[in-house]
Amino acid sequence: MFKRLFDWLRQPLGLIAVGIVLLTVFSLAAYGIFLTQQSSAQPIQFPHRTHVGFGIQCLYCHPGAARGPSAGIPSQAKCWGCHQQIAKTQTSALLAPLKQAVESGTPIQWVPVAMVPDFVQFNHRAHVAAGQNCEDCHGDMTLVTIAENPQVFNMGWCLDCHRKAAGEDEAKLLKLADCGTCHY
Numbered sequence: 626m627f628k629r630l631f632d633w634l635r636q637p638l639g640l641i642a643v644g645i646v647l648l649t650v651f652s653l654a655a656y657g658i659f660l661t662q663q664s665s666a667q668p669i670q671f672p673h674r675t676h677v678g679f680g681i682q683c684l685y686c687h688p689g690a691a692r693g694p695s696a697g698i699p700s701q702a703k704c705w706g707c708h709q710q711i712a713k714t715q716t717s718a719l720l721a722p723l724k725q726a727v728e729s730g731t732p733i734q735w736v737p738v739a740m741v742p743d744f745v746q747f748n749h750r751a752h753v754a755a756g757q758n759c760e761d762c763h764g765d766m767t768l769v770t771i772a773e774n775p776q777v778f779n780m781g782w783c784l785d786c787h788r789k790a791a792g793e794d795e796a797k798l799l800k801l802a803d804c805g806t807c808h809y
């Protein structure tokens with residue numbers, strides 16, 4: 626039985642079959658990798674570009690960034706305050722999920738994009754107060770339709786900027802590079 630299979634696989638037709646199987650496996654693998662590179666599917670395809678382009682400030686929607694550890698995602702009430710007055714809200718397919726969320730009172734489940742692990746202490750306020758701009762870390766959101774991370778938030782990335790920020794100031798470097806500053 627196996628011998629017959631091997632004999633058949635050595636035929637030209639069998640070789641072609643093997644080739645097709647290998648190709649399928651490779652393209653499935655490549656497709657899998659491609660999928661992991663895509664931006665996460667959000668419940669609403671929220672276009673940053675459009676909103677920032679209208680002159681709406683980052684801090685209007687993410688006020689937590691100036692006040693505390695996390696920036697926060699705006700509630701649907703905040704979206705609705707504006708959108709109930711916009712004619713397009715009634716007809717846009719992109720806005721149908723917003724309308725539905727408001728009418729049914731169910732919160733929109735946004736998929737987090739920018740994250741560090743739980744054992745890392747990150748605080749927006751300290752950075753915004755020190756004069757860092759949103760785009761220093763999040764890239765140019767005016768170009769973005771669906772939010773994506775422009776970089777991996779790894780330890781080397783944090784430390785690189787902390788070393789630059791400390792410059793010649795030894796005491797500051799000691800604090801900004803201290804394990805206990807980010808892990809406690």
Ligand code: HEC
Pocket residue numbers: 669670671672675676679681699700701703704705707708711713717718719720723
């Ligand atoms: C301060 C006003 C304002 C706020 C707040 C606001 N938007 Fe908008 N939004 C707009 C304007 C203006 C447009 C462009 C409408 C147009 O093209 O006619 C828009 C467009 C959109 C679109 C694209 C619609 C389309 O069909 O092209 C989506 C989706 C959207 N907003 C979702 C949201 C969500 C979700 C929130 C809350 C997180 C939100 N908006 C908060 C003003 C606002």
Ligand code: HEC
Pocket residue numbers: 667671673676677681682683684685686687698699735736737738739740759760763766767770771772773
């Ligand atoms: C009209 C409201 C609005 C404005 C203005 C706005 N954002 Fe957002 N932002 C959102 C919403 C809603 C999400 C969640 C959906 C998403 O991730 O695409 C989000 C997500 C993000 C995320 C990803 C967060 C995560 O991990 O889920 C970042 C980073 C971000 N915004 C930065 C900015 C910056 C920087 C600006 C200014 C240039 C800005 N935003 C302006 C509403 C807004």
Ligand code: HEC
Pocket residue numbers: 683684687690691694695696697698739740741742747749752753757758759760761762763778
């Ligand atoms: C020094 C780098 C840095 C700067 C500057 C910065 N962020 Fe962030 N941001 C981060 C990191 C790191 C995270 C992930 C934090 C976490 O997982 O706790 C994050 C997460 C976020 C999130 C999603 C989760 C949340 O609620 O915190 C939003 C939204 C966001 N930032 C918006 C902004 C806005 C708006 C500004 C400017 C006012 C800004 N950020 C400035 C590094 C930065």
Ligand code: HEC
Pocket residue numbers: 741745746747748751752755757761762778779782783784786787790801806807
């Ligand atoms: C683009 C530059 C930049 C990046 C990237 C950055 N930081 Fe910072 N960070 C700063 C600056 C500037 C300060 C304030 C220094 C000072 O005290 O003047 C600071 C301060 C801090 C502090 C001390 C806050 C306090 O209470 O004084 C912590 C904690 C911190 N950063 C954590 C992080 C973590 C975690 C990351 C990576 C996820 C990160 N930072 C990435 C620039 C950066």
Ligand code: HEC
Pocket residue numbers: 741742745778779780781783784787801802803804805806807808
């Ligand atoms: C400026 C902030 C910052 C400082 C200072 C810092 N770390 Fe981290 N650390 C991070 C971030 C962000 C991560 C998570 C991302 C990653 O794994 O690279 C991390 C991850 C880690 C991990 C887990 C690594 C892994 O692969 O899962 C260990 C262990 C660690 N740090 C140890 C240390 C030690 C020891 C020090 C002092 C020499 C230190 N860290 C200083 C920000 C910092």
